[in-house]
Amino acid sequence: MKSVVLTGGVGGAKLVLGLIHALPAADVTAIVNSADDFRHFGLAISPDIDTLLYTLSGKANAAQGWGREGESWAFMEALRSLGGEDWFALGDGDLALHVLRTARLAAGESLSAITADFARKWGIGARILPMSDDIVATQLVTDEGRLDFQRYFVERRCQPVVRSVEFAGAATARPAPCVVEALLSPETDAILIAPSNPFLSVDPLLAIPAIREALRQASAPIVAVSPIPGGQAVKGPTAKLMRELGLEVNAAAIARHYQGIADALLLDDRDPPADIHMPYARTDTLMQTLDDRVRVARAALALAASVAP
Numbered sequence: 001m002k003s004v005v006l007t008g009g010v011g012g013a014k015l016v017l018g019l020i021h022a023l024p025a026a027d028v029t030a031i032v033n034s035a036d037d038f039r040h041f042g043l044a045i046s047p048d049i050d051t052l053l054y055t056l057s058g059k060a061n062a063a064q065g066w067g068r069e070g071e072s073w074a075f076m077e078a079l080r081s082l083g084g085e086d087w088f089a090l091g092d093g094d095l096a097l098h099v100l101r102t103a104r105l106a107a108g109e110s111l112s113a114i115t116a117d118f119a120r121k122w123g124i125g126a127r128i129l130p131m132s133d134d135i136v137a138t139q140l141v142t143d144e145g146r147l148d149f150q151r152y153f154v155e156r157r158c159q160p161v162v163r164s165v166e167f168a169g170a171a172t173a174r175p176a177p178c179v180v181e182a183l184l185s186p187e188t189d190a191i192l193i194a195p196s197n198p199f200l201s202v203d204p205l206l207a208i209p210a211i212r213e214a215l216r217q218a219s220a221p222i223v224a225v226s227p228i229p230g231g232q233a234v235k236g237p238t239a240k241l242m243r244e245l246g247l248e249v250n251a252a253a254i255a256r257h258y259q260g261i262a263d264a265l266l267l268d269d270r271d272p273p274a275d276i277h278m279p280y281a282r283t284d285t286l287m288q289t290l291d292d293r294v295r296v297a298r299a300a301l302a303l304a305a306s307v308a309p
C-alpha cells in the first residue's frame with residue numbers, strides 16, 4: 001500500500017515513523033508543513049522538516065520533544081556570553097543542518113532538493129517533501145498584536161490569546177515538485193492527515209490552493225487521525241487554541257474542521273461516541289512506543305482501505 005501523509009512536526013513524525021515500519025519506507029511520502037520556517041541570525045530554519053529528518057533517521061531527542069539526541073550546546077553558550085538572543089535554542093549538531101541549508105539555498109538550490117539530499121545522506125527511505133519551495137509564513141493575530149509563528153510558539157510559549165491564524169504567501173504559493181503528483185497518483189492507496197495541530201500544522205498545507213484542489217481530485221481515500229485523544233492535546237497548544245478560536249475541544253470539532261477534505265476520521269478509544277458525520281474507526285491513538293506508532297499507522301491504513309471507492 002502506498003501512502004502519502006500531510007504532517008507537521010512531532011505528532012505527525014510519530015505516525016510517519018509508524019508507517020515506515022508498517023510499509024516499505026519507499027512507499028511512504030510525507031508532505032511537510034513549511035510555514036513554521038523562519039530566519040534566525042540569517043539561518044534558514046525548517047522546524048517541522050527537521051523533526052521529520054531527526055525522527056526518521058533515529059536522531060530525535062524523544063524526551064525533549066524537539067532537537068537532536070546527545071546534542072552539545074557550545075554555540076549557545078558562546079552566543080549568550082556575547083549577549084545574543086537565546087530564546088530559540090540551537091544545538092551544535094542542529095546548527096550544522098541550518099548552516100548547510102542556508103548556504104545551499106543562497107547558492108540557488110530549492111528547499112525540496114536540499115531536504116531530499118539530507119534525507120538520502122541520513123539513510124531515510126521515505127520521501128520527505130516540503131509543502132512548497134515558496135515562502136509561506138504562519139502569523140497569529142493575538143491579543144498582543146500580530147506575531148510571527150516562532151515568536152508566538154517558542155519565545156512567548158503560546159501564551160498570547162489567539163484571535164485568528166493567517167498564512168502569508170499561501171494563496172500564491174506553488175506546491176513543491178512531486179506534491180501534487182503524489183496526491184493524484186493512481187498508485188497512492190491512502191492519504192493520511194497526521195495527528196498534527198490542525199490549525200497550525202495542517203491548515204498551512206490546505207491554504208495552498210493547488211494542494212487543496214489536488215486533495216479534492218484525489219482518488220485515494222483521505223483519513224485524518226485525531227490529534228486530541230480524549231479531548232486533550234498530547235503536547236502543544238491545540239486544545240488552548242481551539243478554545244480561543246471558539247471551538248469545542250473534542251473529536252467532533254476535528255471532524256467538522258476536516259469536513260469536505262477527509263473521507264474518514266480515526267478517533268481515540270478515549271473519545272466519547274459523538275455525532276461525527278463521516279465514517280470513523282477507533283483505536284488507542286496515543287503513540288508512546290514504536291509498537292503504538294505502527295499500530296496507529298495500520299489502523300489509519302485499514303480505515304482508508306475500508307472507505308476506498
Ligand code: GDP
Nearest residue numbers: 008009010011012195196197201233234238287
Ligand atoms: P508540532 O509541529 O511540533 O506542533 O507538532 P504537530 O503539529 O505535529 O503536533 C501537535 C499535535 O500532535 C497536538 O495536537 C498533539 O495532541 C498531537 N499529538 C502528539 N502526539 C500524539 C499522539 O501520540 N497521538 C495523537 N493522537 N496525537 C498526538
